Amino acid sequence: MSSSNKMSSPVKLLASEASIARFRRGLLGWYRAAKRDLPWRRTRDPYRIWLSEIMLQQTRVAAVLDYYRRFLARFPTVEALAAARLEEVLRLWAGLGYYSRARNLHRAAQEIVARHGGEFPRAWEAALAMPGVGKYTAAAILSIAYDAPHAVLDGNVARVLARLDAVRGDLRAPRRWSALATRAQQLADPASPGDWNQAMMELGAVVCLPSPPRCEQCPVRRFCSAHALGLENSLPAARRKRAPESVTLAAAVLLDPRGQTLLVRPAEADSALFSRMWQFPAVALKAGATRASAIAALATHLRRSLGIRSIKPAHLAPADDSRHTVTFRRIRLATFLLRVKKLPRVSNSRTPLLARVAHLAVSSATKKIAAAALRTVPAVSAHRPRTTRP
Numbered sequence: 001m002s003s004s005n006k007m008s009s010p011v012k013l014l015a016s017e018a019s020i021a022r023f024r025r026g027l028l029g030w031y032r033a034a035k036r037d038l039p040w041r042r043t044r045d046p047y048r049i050w051l052s053e054i055m056l057q058q059t060r061v062a063a064v065l066d067y068y069r070r071f072l073a074r075f076p077t078v079e080a081l082a083a084a085r086l087e088e089v090l091r092l093w094a095g096l097g098y099y100s101r102a103r104n105l106h107r108a109a110q111e112i113v114a115r116h117g118g119e120f121p122r123a124w125e126a127a128l129a130m131p132g133v134g135k136y137t138a139a140a141i142l143s144i145a146y147d148a149p150h151a152v153l154d155g156n157v158a159r160v161l162a163r164l165d166a167v168r169g170d171l172r173a174p175r176r177w178s179a180l181a182t183r184a185q186q187l188a189d190p191a192s193p194g195d196w197n198q199a200m201m202e203l204g205a206v207v208c209l210p211s212p213p214r215c216e217q218c219p220v221r222r223f224c225s226a227h228a229l230g231l232e233n234s235l236p237a238a239r240r241k242r243a244p245e246s247v248t249l250a251a252a253v254l255l256d257p258r259g260q261t262l263l264v265r266p267a268e269a270d271s272a273l274f275s276r277m278w279q280f281p282a283v284a285l286k287a288g289a290t291r292a293s294a295i296a297a298l299a300t301h302l303r304r305s306l307g308i309r310s311i312k313p314a315h316l317a318p319a320d321d322s323r324h325t326v327t328f329r330r331i332r333l334a335t336f337l338l339r340v341k342k343l344p345r346v347s348n349s350r351t352p353l354l355a356r357v358a359h360l361a362v363s364s365a366t367k368k369i370a371a372a373a374l375r376t377v378p379a380v381s382a383h384r385p386r387t388t389r390p
């Protein structure tokens, strides 16, 4: 429809049962012919579908593919995952981010084996009781694996629905979100709930993009009120984003003559930026902290937390800064190398080779700090800074 014919008053092109039936046929036909060939679409195994849905939370398909294959090669069944050590699960997850997903997956696998005979539960309430499984994920798994009639609703599907019905306002407002959930269920094809949900997700992922939507390629364009009204680029209304928060993190990479370093696992609140995984001793500072103030704060932290009483700011050799982003936090990682004759003995710590840190179950931030320290090691060796004794 040309912009000159576009209607200026509200329309609802998906009102009658007949139009909904045509809409379903159009969307499902398009999906079955044009869907991307993804490994989790070649199976009905609930374990594999569950794993893919967890990995895809907040993560792009392209980033998930290799992780999904590696994870299944090591843990081909829910029993294998349940029997694994958490450390190994986290190691295979390292780099994918949002590590609580891996912890919850591991715990849920143990519950599935212990209480559900090794099969992802079929009942809605039991599925929702699994660690890490919310309404969207439960609806996706149950519909795709078991053909259960639950429609999915997440940000992508909500965007598609909002455009189809020309819904104004903040979609996340509770009443509007609840109306969208009702609408998602009303439009879903009861004969093919799994394909239907995937078709809606696929439409949101490859055609009805946030900006701009590819309406000229859209298989359901004639049912779309936003398109008819010329509002496809302005709906849904943009959400107010949380203002980014800048943080500086000063991290100490201790290094002994054998190339070993110290990783710690502090209390939860202190280690949130490292996803509660092994990390270098670190202290958070206000954004824009000077190098001198970072060194002074880090030296104090090492004295208090590791008992390195003899440490002086001059012992901390600066390495490159790196950047890291976690949701709304923009983090400057200020890395300092501290050569020691002997690593301090502290509880809840480990002492791997610095060169091995990137291969352990650690967050991306810890890998960046290790890489910055490793780049600095030859330069530091050249002018031999003083070592300190714990």
Ligand code: SF4
Pocket (backbone or CB within 6 Å): 160, 163, 164, 207, 208, 209, 213, 214, 215, 218, 219, 220, 221, 224, 225, 226, 227, 232
């Ligand atoms: Fe989205 Fe455009 Fe299709 Fe409407 S016509 S559903 S705005 S891609």
